[in-house]
Structures are given as structure tokens and as C-alpha cells.
Amino acid sequence: MNTPPTAPPATNGTTRRPTEGELEHQRAAIAALGHELRALVDATVRTSAPAEALHRVADGVRRITGQLTGRRRERAEIPAVDEFPGGTRMYSPVTGAGSPLAPPMRVTPADGGLIGRCTLGFAHEGPPGYVHGGMSAMLLDELMGRACAAAGMPGMTVSLQVRYHRPVPLETPLRVHARVTGTEGRKIFVDGSISTEGEPSTTVVTADGVFVTPDPDRTRALFPSLRGTV
Amino acid sequence: MNTPPTAPPATNGTTRRPTEGELEHQRAAIAALGHELRALVDATVRTSAPAEALHRVADGVRRITGQLTGRRRERAEIPAVDEFPGGTRMYSPVTGAGSPLAPPMRVTPADGGLIGRCTLGFAHEGPPGYVHGGMSAMLLDELMGRACAAAGMPGMTVSLQVRYHRPVPLETPLRVHARVTGTEGRKIFVDGSISTEGEPSTTVVTADGVFVTPDPDRTRALFPSLRGTV
Numbered sequence A, B: 001m002n003t004p005p006t007a008p009p010a011t012n013g014t015t016r017r018p019t020e021g022e023l024e025h026q027r028a029a030i031a032a033l034g035h036e037l038r039a040l041v042d043a044t045v046r047t048s049a050p051a052e053a054l055h056r057v058a059d060g061v062r063r064i065t066g067q068l069t070g071r072r073r074e075r076a077e078i079p080a081v082d083e084f085p086g087g088t089r090m091y092s093p094v095t096g097a098g099s100p101l102a103p104p105m106r107v108t109p110a111d112g113g114l115i116g117r118c119t120l121g122f123a124h125e126g127p128p129g130y131v132h133g134g135m136s137a138m139l140l141d142e143l144m145g146r147a148c149a150a151a152g153m154p155g156m157t158v159s160l161q162v163r164y165h166r167p168v169p170l171e172t173p174l175r176v177h178a179r180v181t182g183t184e185g186r187k188i189f190v191d192g193s194i195s196t197e198g199e200p201s202t203t204v205v206t207a208d209g210v211f212v213t214p215d216p217d218r219t220r221a222l223f224p225s226l227r228g229t230v
Helices: A020-046 A051-067 A133-150 A216-222 B020-046 B051-067 B133-150 B216-222
Strands: A106-110 A113-118 A156-164 A174-184 A187-196 A203-212 B106-110 B113-118 B156-164 B174-184 B187-196 B203-212
Touching (some): A020 B020, A020 B051, A051 B020, A106 A133, A133 A174, B106 B133, B113 B133, B133 B203
Antiparallel strands (some): A113 A174, A187 A203, B106 B113, B156 B203, B187 B203
């Protein structure tokens, strides 16, 4: 594998691949900031603070943003801390420990597929007290895509059918399940479901999807940052 | 309509319904904080700042969260600034001006349905450079649900089928469309699509969904905060 284009500049002005220890140090800091931002997001969407207090907090947030100086990655650039396809995505809006948007869902292999565990808060609310229907689709799409990668066929979603049997409660530990059920050429068929940890045998949302593994030419065209690695 | 249970306490210790002017003042402050948090989220998921800088920023974020003191709303409690069903949702993860997670999508009536406009950033990334497939489903689920409400039948998603014709680009103005195509008792059939503003006639994602309007008993059971209003 060539040196990825996203490696940080070394002190001598050239680029070099960071060591695994440096990457872990950086990932821990990214996760720590992600954790604090998720707490701020939750406080923000639940507060009853008056307008004047919210304006003061907004000023404070603007000052903090100003502290994140330095280069910002460009569109399609893969962060040096990430492994793509099939590995760590620090800023994934579903699983990323560094994402202020992610629950984040923790993924483990199980039952011939993958299990994802998370609890969704007020920031992910749709109908009052319940998870946004689109957020359930997002958990399923992510885990079903990861199930393809875990089965050795990283793929992109071609179609996703989601069935909502009952509302998904907020602030309740959830268990998501995804499993590859078959393949046909580059197509991968995947099933998914969501239940609560309290009643794991009662599915509240089910899904089936079709994913496709792009051929090498298409992969290079879609992901120019991967040049030299595929 | 009775006084909603979410009205803030007045200075005399009783609750009263806030005036429309007070609500607008509060909504403007909520939107200002949402705007600053979205900028912080974008800076966070794009920064190349070193670990030490990220830890300092995390400390700053924790201090800010501590400033959001006072009562936090409980699960299923509808914020006083919101109108449910069918109206303003300040913290919606798709349309909410106060949500750090939302693009936010701006919704207008058009073409016998609704059009939603937004641009998705790095925080909503799935495959490098492209929108997370689940996020496309989330935009569609939200707008299709709103199309039901706009047609006088607020509903909850029963099933959603999403087809991904090509990847949706990040940092590109998008146009989402949703339209009720028919009803059958309490069921509502809705079509949806996503295209870019640059090529509005080329759909990149299409969807069809079934929504259902819960009957009054079911509505009261699902949304106890609505007591007295339905």
C-alpha cells in the first residue's frame, strides 16, 4: 500500500505514514471530543434555558470553533485515522466515536452476521418520544453495509426496504441485527432488524436490502483517494 | 385547546401559555445556537488538529455544556416552541433550525406536494465523498411524512422502500420531492425522490412509502403530552 494522501506532514516537511501508536493517540482524542459534543448536543435539544442564555452559549460555541484551526480535509479525502473499506470510520454518523451525530452504535460479530448496540436520545427524535423513522433506516443501512464488508464483499446500497411494526422508543437500549442472506454476481442480499435489549425477540423494525460491490474501475472512479490501494 | 403541559412556569409560580412574540424570540435564540453548533460539528469532523488541541477543545465543550443549566425536558415532552402534529419542530434532526444534526432541510409546497432543499456536509458522510445511504432515507422519510401532514393526514411510517440509482454527492445543493399518491382508509401512499439542484430532472434516489394516520385512541396512547389537544 502506498503512503495515503491524507498522512499528516512530518516535522521535516515531507509526509510519512503515522505509526499505529500515533493513530491510537489521535483516535482517543477524537473520541474524547466526540463524547463531549454528544453531551452538548443532548443538553442543547433538551434545555429550557431562556433566549439570553442560549445566545451566550452560541457565542461560546463560536469561540470554540475558532480554536479548531489548521487544514480541513477536502471532499472525498479519507482521514488518516480511518480504514476504508471495511474498517474504522471515526466520523461515521452511525458508528463514529468522533461523530457528534452518532449514537454511536457498537458493532460485534454474532449469529452469522453482525449485532449493533446503541441508545438513541432526544437529538434523534421523530414523533414525540420516539426515534425518527429515518434514523432507524440509518442504523439498518449502516449495519447491513457492514455485514457485506464483514462477509468479504464491501458494497454500496442499491435498495433498502424498511418496515416499521411499532414505534422505536428513545432512551432505550436497542439491538440491531444484520445478516447476508445470499449473493448473485456483484449483488448482495441482506436482512436487518431492530429490537430493544429488553425484548430482543420482538422486532420493532425489519429491513431487507440489496447492496452491490462496485467493480475495480468503478471503485477507482468513485473513490479517487483510494488510488494505489485498490 | 388547553394550556399545554410544556408551558414554562411564569414568575408567579403558575404556568401560562407564552405569547407568540415570546415564542419567536426563543425560536430565534434556539436557531442561533443550532447554527453555531452545526459549524462546530463541521469543523470537528474535518479538522486535522493534533490530539492535544482536540483535548483542549473537549474541555471547552464540557464547560459550555455546564452553562446549559435548568430543567431538561423529559421523554415524550413536546417543547413549548414546537407545533405538533404538522408544524414547527425546532429540534427535528432533519428540518430543525435548533438541531446540531439537521442540514437543516427547508420545506416549501410545490408540484402538488412538498420540496425540501438542503446541502449535506462531511458530518453526513457514508462512502468517502458521498452522503450516507441512511441519511438519504432520513431526508425522504421526513419529507414524505410532512407531505401526509400537508395533505391533512399526519401519519407515521409503516414502510419505506428506497432505491439508490447513483451516489448522492456531499456539499452539493439537493432537492427532495414528496407527494401523496393515494389513500386507502387510514393508509397514505407517498412517492419521494432526491436530485441535485444542478440537475433537477435526474433523480439519484427514489422512494415510495406507506404511512398511517393513527386513530384518536392510538394517538392518545402514543403521545400522552397531547392530552386535551386531540
